[in-house]
Amino acid sequence: MSRATVSRAFTRPEMLSHETVRRVRSVAKRLGYVPNQIARALSTGRHGNIALVVPDIANPFFPPLIRAVQTRADDAGLSVFLGDSDENAEREDVLIGKFAGQVEGFVLASPRLAKDRILAHSKRRPLVLVNRDVAGIPRVLIDSATGARLAIHHLAELGHRSVAYIGGPVSSWSNQQRREAVLRTGDTLGLSIVEIPAKSATFEGGMAAVAVVVAAGVTAAVAFDDLVAEGLLVGLATRGIEVPRAFSVIGCDDVLGARTNPPLTTISSPSAEAGRIATDLLADALKSATSREVVCRLHTGLISRASTAEPQSSQQIR
Amino acid sequence: MSRATVSRAFTRPEMLSHETVRRVRSVAKRLGYVPNQIARALSTGRHGNIALVVPDIANPFFPPLIRAVQTRADDAGLSVFLGDSDENAEREDVLIGKFAGQVEGFVLASPRLAKDRILAHSKRRPLVLVNRDVAGIPRVLIDSATGARLAIHHLAELGHRSVAYIGGPVSSWSNQQRREAVLRTGDTLGLSIVEIPAKSATFEGGMAAVAVVVAAGVTAAVAFDDLVAEGLLVGLATRGIEVPRAFSVIGCDDVLGARTNPPLTTISSPSAEAGRIATDLLADALKSATSREVVCRLHTGLISRASTAEPQSSQQIR
DNA sequence: CTGTTAGCGCTTTCAG
C-alpha cells in the first residue's frame, strides 16, 4: 500500500484492481483523508480554477451571466473566483493580476480595460471576453445593434420623428454598439437623434436625465439599459408626463420583465447564454491549448411591451 | 544568489539588503518571473482563498453583500470563490465540499443547509454564517424581527385590524424571524394575522399570492421581501386595487429604493454591513485560529414610503 | 545579510 497506490485510487482507479480501490477508499474515509488539492496542483500544474471579472455585480445584467458561468464551470469541473471591478479599469487590471497566479484562465465580462492591457494579460493566461471586441481574443458578443435598429424602426413606424439616445459608460463596448446603431438607423430613416449621456448608467442617472430629455423636445427615448430606462420612467411620471401616451421609452437588456409601470418595451439580451458560451470557450482553450480565434455573436430582439405608442398629435419639433 | 534569496526578496524583503532586493526584482522582471503561488501555498499551508456561498445571486439582496465581502477580503489579502446554491441545500453541501480543499474558510450567506451539516463543515474549516443562527459558529444576524415589529405597529396605528404575512422560503432563518415577529406582534396588538406562503420568494410568487390575499379579506400585507412585495403591488394594480388607498403593503430588505409605484414602504437591511463584518470575522478566525463564539446582531428599521395608509372605512372582516 | 538543506503532499515514470 504505497502512496502511489493511494494516489491512483483517487485519480486513476481504472489502473487498480477493484479490490484495492475499494480498500483504499474505505480506509481513507475512516481516517477522514482527502487528497490535498494544492499538492496535486503543484505536481500536475492544473487546479481547475478560473476567474470571472465583472464591472458591477449589482447591475442586474450580470447575475444571470455569473450564474451561467458558474453552472457551466461546475460541469467542466472548474471553480470560479469572482471579481468586481467597480466599473474601474485600473481596479480591473489589479484584480486580473491578483488572480493570474491562481487561475488557469479568465472570463472578462464587459471589461473596461484598455485593449493593450487585455492583450497583455492574454499572453499569460487564456482569456475570453464577453461584450468586448478585441481582435485575436476569443469573445462572445451580444449584438445589441440589431435590437437597437429594431427599436428605432419601431419608433419610426409609430410616427416618432425625433428621439433621444441616453448613453451609458463611454468605455462600454455595448454602449458604443447601441449608440452607433441608433444614430445610424435614425439617419437612414430620417429621424433626428439627440444624444444625451446619463450621468451614470443607473436608475438615478435615468431620473437625472429627464430634465434634458424634456428640454430636447423629443417624443421618445431609447436608453442604454433598463436601469436608465426605469429612471426615465419614474422621472417622467414625476413630471406628470404619461408614458406611453405623451412619451415613449425603450430600455435594453430585459432585466426587469413586466415589473415597471408601464411594462417596459426593451431590447432582449441573452446574457446567460453569453456566460455559458464564454465558459465553454474557456474550458476548450484550457484543454486544447490551441487558442484559435473564435468570435460568437448572439442576437437580440425587441420585446414589445407597453412603454411605446404613437406620439401625441401636436408633435413638437424644436 | 540562491533560490532562498529570491524567495526572500519577494516575501521578506526586510531580511535582505536593499541592493539585493533591487537586483533580484529587476532580474525577475526582465525574465518575467513571478513566484508560483501554488508552490508557495504547498510550502506554507496558506494561500489566502476563501469561499462565499449564497443561495441566489440574482436576488438583489445578495449583490451588495457579495461586493462587501470581496472588498473586505481584498483588504485582507484574500481572494474569494463564489458559489450559488440555487436555494438548494444539497447543492450547497456539494459546493462547500468542492471548495473545502482550496479555501481557508467560508462565509455562508443565508445557508439552507441543515444544522448538522453546517456543524460538520465547520469542523474542517473556519466558517462564518450570515443570517443563520447556529450555536457555536460565528455569525452575523440581520435582525429583521425588530423591523417586522415596527411594520406591524405602523399598520396597527394606521388602523388596520387584519393583515397578511406573505412568507418566504421555509428553510430561511430570516423568514422564520420575520414570520414569528409578525405573528407575535400581531397577537400582542390584537390584530388578526393570516399567513400566506408565497409559491416562491419572487416577483411571480408575489403576483400569484394576490388572489388568496384578496380572498383573505385583509387590508394590508407584509411580504417576506421586496421582490414578493413588488409582485403584490403589480398584482394588486392589475386587479384595480389601489395601493395604498385600498390596500397597504410593506416589503423587506429595501433593495428597490423608490423605484416601485407607489414607492414601497419596507424594512431596511444592512446587507453590505453584514458582508463586511462576516469577512472581518473570518479573517480574524484565519489568523488567530481561536474560533471564539461571536454573534453580531445588526438592526433594521422601517423605511416609510408611500405604500401604506389607513384602511378604507368600510373595512371588511370575513 | 545570504547560502544549504530539508521537506510541503502529490503524481509520475520506471521497474518489477
Add this chain to the structure above:
DNA sequence: CTGAAAGCGCTAACAG
C-alpha cells in the same frame, strides 16, 4: 496491477 524514487517550486530552519 503495484511499489520505489524523483521531482513540482517554494519556504523555513539552521548555519555561516
